[in-house]
Amino acid sequence: MKLKGKNKYFWELILLTASVMVFLTGMLLSSKFVKKTSLDQQTAFFEKEIAKRVAGFEQLLKDEQLMKRLTQSRESLNDLMSVYDGPFYFYIYKKDANKQFLRFWNTGIVIPSDELLYSSRDEQVAKLPNGYYYSLRKPVPGYTDFNAYCLILIKSSFFIETEYFKNDFPFDKTMNNIMDVSLTPTPFAVKSADGTPLFYLKYKASVKVARDSELSVVMKITGLFLFFLALYLILAKRLAPVNYLNQIYFLTGSFLAFRIVLYLMTARWRSGEFSLFDPAVYSAGDILPTLGDLLINSLLFCWISVFVWNRLSAVTLNVYKYSKKTIWITGISCLVILIAATFSIAGVIKTLIAWSKISFDVTNVSSLSVFTAVGFIILACLCLGFYYLSRTLYKFILAAFKDNLLLIYLLIAVLGLLFITLIEKDEVVIFYLPVLVWLLVYTFVFTKEAVIYRYVQFSVSGTVLWIFVFSVSLSLLMLKEINKAELSLRKKYIEKLATQTDPASERLISIANKYLDSNYFRNNFKRLYDQQENEHMRDSIRNRNYIGYLNNYVTNLYFFDSLNNPLFNQAPYTVEALNNIIANKSRPTSLPDMYFYESEFDNFAYITRRVISNAKTGHLLGTIYIVSNPRKFAVANIRPELFKQFRSWEYSNSLVYQYAIYQDNQLRSSSKKYPFTSYLTPGQMPQRRFEIREKDGYNELWYRASASKVIVMVRKSEMFLEAITLFSYIFCSFLFLTALINLLMIVLSIFIGQRSVKNATFFPTIRSQIHGTFILINVLAFLVVGAATISFFVNRFEESNNDKLSRTMNIMLNELSSHETYDSVRTILQSKGSNEDLFSANVLNGVIKRVSDIHGVDVNVYDQTGVLRASSQPDIYSRGVLSDRMMPRAYYYLLRLRRVEYTQKERVSNLSYNTIYAPVGENSAQPYAYLSIPYFTSQQELSQEISTFLITLINLYAFIFLLTGLLALLITNRITGSFTVIGNKMKQISLSSLNEEILWERDDEIGQLVKEYNKMVAQLKESADTLARSEREEAWREMARQVAHEIKNPLTPMKLSLQYLQKAINEQSPNIQQLTSSVAKTLVEQIDHLSKIAADFSQFANINHVKAEAFDLHEVLQPLENIYSKNPEVTFHWNPLPIPVQVKADKTQLNRLFTNLFVNAIDACEGNTRCVLEVRERLDNDTVIISVKDNGAGISETMKARIFTPNFTTKSSGTGLGLAMCKGIVEKANGSIWFETEPGIGTTFFVKLPVL
Template sequence: MKKLNHILPKPHGWLLGAVSLYLLSFLFTPRISPINSLNAEIKSLENYIHAREKEFEEFSSDTSLINKVVNKGETIAELERLTRKTTGLFIFKESSWATGPLFWSNQRSYPPDEIFTLPDTTYFKQLEKGNGFYICIKKTLPGKNGDSIITIGMVPVMYHYFSDLPDKFEHDASANILISGITTDYPIKSNSGRTLFYVSPKSRIDKPSENISIYLRLAAMILLVIYIHLMAERTAIRFGFWKGLIFLFIVLFSLRLISYFFPFPVNMRQFELFDPSNYASSEIHRSLGDLLINACLFSWLILFSLHKLQRTGFYNLPAGRIGKVIGSFASLSVVALTFIIAFTIRSIAAHSTISFDVINFFSLSPFTVFGFIALAILAVGYYYFMRIMTPLLSIAFDNNFYPVYLVIAIAGLTFLTFQVNDPLLPFYIFVLGWLIIYIWLSRLNKFGISNQGQTMAGALFWIFIFSVSITAIIIDANREKEWQNRINIANKIDERTDPTSAKELNVAFVWLDNDFLASNFYRFKDPDQAALLRDSIMHKGAFPINYKSHLYLFDADKRSLFNEDPESYNTIETVLTMQAKPSEGELYYVEKGFDKYTYIFERTIKNENQKILGYLFIVSELEEYDKEVLVAKLFRGSENPDFEKGGIYSWATYFDRRLSVDAKNKYPFPTSLDQKDVPKETIEKRVKTNYTELWYKAKGNKIIVVARKKADALEAITLFSYIFCVFLFLVAFFNLLLLLLRMGGNVKEVRRILEWNIRTQIHSTIIFISILSFLIIGVSTISFFILRYQQGNREKLSRTMEVMMNEMGKRLVDRLQLDDKLAIYDSVANDDIQDLVNDVAEIHGVDVNVYDTIGSLHVTSQPVVYRESFISKEMHPEAFYYLNREHRVVHVQQEKLAHISYMSIYAPLRGSDGVTYAYINIPYFLSQQELKQEISNFLVTIINLNAFIFLVSGVIALFITNRVTRSFLLISEKMQQVNLGQTNEEIVWKRNDEIGDLVREYNKMVRKLEVSADALKKSEREGAWREMARQVAHEIKNPLTPMKLSIQFLQKSIDNNSENVKELTGKVAKTLVEQIDHLSKIAFDFSQFANIGNTNIETFDINEVIRSLDNLYKTGHEGELKLQTVPGKVMVRADKTQMNRLFTNLIQNAIEACNGKGKCNIELKEVRTDGVIQISIRDNGEGIPQEMQSKIFIPNFTTKSSGTGLGLAMCKGIAEQAGGKIWFETKTGEGSTFYVELPVAN
């Protein structure tokens, strides 16, 4: 932390940066008010229209280019430049515009007929037979021979498909405005200032804020997060961990609470990640984004607490019953959190629309990635939470985990007794068993989560454990979800095949009430109005895509009102009377054959006086899904079940135990059932070799079977691979983040970090090769798939085209044999060609279009696409150019319809005379979908392989690095053991490699060192004896001097016959005794210092030694001795006598340091952390001067006026002999604190 404070700005600098960025974001937020927002939207739309008007004006003014186009002289480059424009460009002859355009630039639109009768200007039109709203710009130009040229520009404003495709503006798909059908205060004007149409604001804002504003606010939040963390760290350092944790929790809780009720830092609901429709399990986890944020905050609090708790006495539990009670509550918290996190993980898969169908790669979405990240973060937070709790449980129950297992089992089973009726009961039982196994695994020495020196193997082990566990939970949720989905499919099939319950049609007919029909009945009597109103009804009615419907209208006299089909009122009424049976409401059904039905909706239209105005009938028939693949994609809705999308499920319907012809036979269903096969329950599950079957017993004699291929093993392996890889990348990201924080702007730190050791280099190299190979193989293989698939599609389309050309060629020859002038476009030929087109489309599974020689559609197997004007009936301009101008035999190109990209092939239909009579087009709408499926299957395989490679490469990397580094570790250990005071062993190395050369040099050095050591020992012994002799002589000389002076003085007094000789003799004798005692103490001190290495090791309670000293000293000096020892016994292995001497010396020194300072306060405190006991002795003396601190543990050095200076040197030796260490901290004028750290035996 101190290092970070030097590298990074002061904490308040981060806050200033966060506030600055947040305020700056408002400068890039023009949508401060709804009015400003709407004005910006209108300005953006007008700028777009003005730019397109200018674009059209440039085109229509380029007479040279127009003449080229009219005379078929434009180049392909000029054509491509025109087709790339957003505006659809059209050129017509004024005299013959009804026969078709001379030129068109795209297939998205076609000018409405009324535009040709209007004067030149700019118009706004909604194409009733089209796909949206357009600006139509008309300009008439003079042509040759007085025949004017009409140029028309179709500028798309908003696409409006009669389907589930979203309406969107061309200039901005997320614009927050709507086109209004009435006059509003917000007109959209042309370049000339003419009002084109009006818009209105959306009631709900869907568009996110400006990107720059969002980025600035997110950057501000990152700085704020850093500031909060640094302040929490500072609070923990200054005021203690618990206050730091409380500060962090309160700040995070407050900010999170604000974000729930206010748009802070931005409106989160504008992002799909925070959309509750994707995931919402509770008021706390209201969306996937909320869950992700909460998971990050949870992990943040846990990681903040992880290492700091060890220094707070958190693990210093009282002995006995109180400690076990605390341990029991800790066990309950572990059970509660485990259940909460397990339920949350399961809810992500079970209670969301997020796809975890990892078998289908392209079904996954960004939400899947965020879901995996949330799962990984929750698991990481839980892992570190258990790292905190496991040592606490160990201490609470004296390292006996059987009571822990018992408490957890009792707590879990007590909770489950209240969940007896909960369908998740088996899941909770599984989680409870998993928790007990997890705690057992966490106690293993090698992989224990409290192991501070955990290796890469240990990290991979826990990643593996969590990946397997999360995989099991998600698969269980997926199974439940899939089974419920299969039941829904069976219900859907039941509804489809139940003539008395055609709910889809009933819903579609609800809005066709008498009021609507009566008020609009007059429009049905006008042919133009009737066509528009019919089209609107068929669209607005939201008819299911699997039904083909026909609308019939008759007046009060039962005469047809412009019906397209010839059926009369009497015909329909006869069917209703003689054959139809009632279904629901005004809906009837007619049984056409075995499980085939026609539905007829009838409504009599009356005015307010109950006078009959007319009659309405809608006849609907169920169509096959595989015949309407494109329509199904265009009309795709969220309510369509999977079976309508094909590929996943196979199903069959049995009536009276006979198989319906409507079955999907990818699965070998029996054609009939025996009585024993009939299910006894409404829903039954049956497992076959490679499939699982759902048997649904509907009412009557109907049975529905829905089968799906089993892919349990593949799904489990793939899901595990995804989660395992997410864990790896998450760990890599965290490590990278820590590295960046450590590096900061310090160049030296950057260089130090980049200096990897051999182990890291080998690990990184193998992992890098794995990733690189994955990328290279993946990219190259996918590229190969795309090329191969495109080639395969070309070949398939070419073969289909060849069949189509041959068949149509035969029909053409037959027609020309009747009349060589007869075209193929008359009504008789039209039916013949339509049948041929339908047959080829059915057999080859493609669609076929036939265009005439001027590029207009003549016959198609997919009429709904052109009837609904998803595509105009004009041929693609580039394809028309290549076939009509360059006379190519075949042309293949990529095209796009709405959101679908597909391949399309064109070829001319020529007669035996070489004359082209038509152009054949075969679009392959499923090419992109099938290519994605191929790539999906490959990616599933390669991701599985890559995860396996990661595991194997990790093991190989560990093996190789251990093999290589073991040699270096051996040499390193031997070098660390090199000591001049002992015999150094040579390394035995039998292999003749580079390490062998290093070993040989090491052995040479050892031998040379032994020679040098012997010489040094001899020199040191001589020097030591000289120093000892000097010190002993010095220490003996000090008491001898007063002894000599006293005896000389006594001798002089005797010689002088002094009167007080007797008294002087007593004083001299006393002085001699004192000095002799001093000499004895000197001898004893030197003897003790010399015998430090002679120890009597035993295991004893260090608290007993300290308490005995407390009894000795607490009344033996002026002041107070305070003890703060940890509860229970603290067993150490050492010499008990020397330990007594160690603390006696330290306490005695503390007492002497207080002399002259009044009351002496000495505090002895114990702290137990990480397998050691730390004992501190603090005094309130004057402290140790700076110049003396470096010499304090040197023998013969003393700060006192008397003494040998061996006390602290002896203390240092005793502590180190016991495997511990001693150090001190001092402040001048405040006192000193000596610390002794010893390893504990228990």
């Protein structure tokens, strides 16, 4: 604290140091990231991680008792759980002759392959079906006929990659896009403990590698911002501590410099590789190239606007200080800035909705993303910044045009229309016209703000009303644009649906592929092994076969050899992935070898497969895949999902859209979730290509695809709900941003020394404390209710899933138990054939497939040893996503603990799901098989339910907040109204007037305060009476002394003169006549002086006798100027205002006021060769200030405090009542008087009077 006291830049230096530290930390993280992405670094990291897990494996083998129980199959549940889901996979095999049999396993994800089991190498890395694994084999200590295996996942590698199945490195997932595993030698070898190379690392080809991590980029941006903020604070405190305009210039310049540096550095940091700075998400020109840039610009705009308002809110535009031309230019400039800001912000809002991939369709929960939240923050920043900017501009606009509202409305309309006429696009003109109308309404409401606040008082600096206004306005603006975007998207969907179901599309593809048959590829297949010939052949096929269809379709070709190796394909797709798409995710078309594949809600493709074989030998040469998709839709993303249960974007599963397809007026297909008619009447046929119809609360989009084909896509009309939800989101965004701004202002006020840490408070007034309490209660209730309800949802969902799985399991068990081929099924399960034979067991698979399709779930059947014998999703296991072994914990519960049913959570890669297990048999104690039903979609459905609930909760609490806000308003108005009454009464307390007591009927806390106040008033009255008596007595005594003194002064020379005259008479002086005249003259002078004293006291006594009247102040000053300007010893300068100055006061007393001031000014110039008297006038809001300046000696410091005290004078003679009377006259006219003086230069008295 001593350092802070010595250095006035203490907090600024702290902030500057913090900025440098944050930036250097970002650079350090960037350096570490670059170093981390080095494969030399990664090889050492992999060796360390593998060694750590191998040490754990070896430590496990040293537990003799555990190994004894595991080898004898006597392990307890605790034994199983001690090795379950560990950092490595653990297996024990029993050796029998030349074979090995699995005795124990701790996972069902992967099982060592036969190549590993019978390999001559104990330590190696192998490619298993779902990834690359490090394998270590060691004999079990003390049991030579048992081998223990350790598998450590190096990299997951599924045969297809999906959202839930990522091919990544478990040790470091940030390296997924940078490197890959190689089993062929590269310079980067990962070695075992003895130095033997295990596998190799390599950089991925044609992959952009980020130079920085996201955290390092954020820290560097934050460091730069803090640096420029600290620079501003130092400049503002050093060069402009009280000059607000310079502070604004410094802040704007600092932020502008920060933004320019950020624009330049963004490319270097390659921030575009991060989703927030991806132009594909949002881009609107060079200034707003990405969503991240828009977010930064919006935050800076809001910051500057709030700062400008904070600095200029107390500044007024003095229209009399500047010329009329300057005032008009200022006013029109402010109007131009206001209109430009309004249209610019409205344009940005439009682009944010129409030009981006950000969804603001708040009633379609599945379409929302993290970018939606960022979008709402941006909207709040823009509108809040506009609010403070407009307040600043209106302050100058109203002053410039002297509150001439009609003129302001006219100028806004004219300038706005002028701006709109410069726009060429009609649709944009239609968008901006309502914006201009809104600006006029907003201006009207703003000018009536004082009237509104007169009846309703708000906290949070009065912004609550405007938050509501902007939330409603923005909701209406966005709702229109969102509906336009949604309608455009629905048209796209319906056109796609028409293309999907159009046989002509299939015929077009068939014609294009007509000559691309097996014979063509068989004759040219050798050319595909040469890269140049391969590329030439691809171009030739496209140009020759698809030249007539290039405008309609985009075609990609994928070539594979007989071993399924890709032949210079551009995309990393495999034969297994493409075959899986055809088998599980596509439907056959009317043409052979061509399939229709819908990859997303708005993406689909036609896939043609050609299997090329040798015509003579029949040996496979390779496989060709031709993928074609309509050009007007995005290229279909060939990324099949493994599990068929959950595809929320499918038309049949959509919670938002329903559709129907009519051919020749007959209903051909529909989603069956909406009551479509079975046929169309002539009156129902759409007359235009697209038509929108409202029916029973639903919005129907009719599309006439052809003369005979009509498609209808329906969405429920939820305009009211959408408006409420949108309002809730925007309102909450505003509240969050307002709270953040208040917090930042408190922190910054501490930094710049305007507030101490002790005095820093978020709610400085009782009103804001009550409002803040209600807000905090709402937020706390939202968090508690949200957490509790989500917890309830999760528990209820788990119970519901378990009940559903249990019912499905019972049905499946009944199916197997009552099936007519029960004996055959049991025989198949108890047979010892190969898995391939088991998978092809028609009877068992038929039962499983039928029940699976009926209930929409997957079913697996395991034999008594836990080996998979049948599955409704065989690809999951045959492709190695999961092994053919039952999960060990479930197997233990069913086999050892003899549970009749067991449910557990399981996880594969990024997918979590529930699985239920049950034994199958006539007697559950003697099962012949085990049944499992995995519920893969539980995670997605739970997320969907929670998201829907949170949106409902946000809507509910937004309105609860509004209701509680109104309640808080009533409560605070009632409480603070009581305080206001007490405060006003306290303000009126005066010793010179009668103080009224407060009448309070309620006996509450405030009533106690009122009682104490009334007691104080009574005591004050007594004290005032006592003081008044004392002051009156003292005043009379002082007045008597002053009067006696003033009368005594002239009486003394009168007495002396008379005595002298008497002596002269007695002595019969010869000049008696002359002496008599002299004495008479002296007596007259002294009598005049006595009269003046009497008049002064009389005037001072009659100050309170005021006769107020309205008149022009110049009527008083003009005669005085005529009198004093004729004085040859005085130079009188009067600079009157060019307009009449109407005041209401006692005209005679004002004349006496200025007479006294002029006389005092002339007297002060005594001793100067010439007296210069300068009188000036100026208007200040609703007052006029008259200054009277002289060139006298000035007033000394000792006299300043007593200058308006009665009976005090700086002259050798006088009553000392002149300036006291002046002060009394001004105060009776509701004005004020003060002075400024400089010794040796002169004094200036200022009189401030209210004008009419």
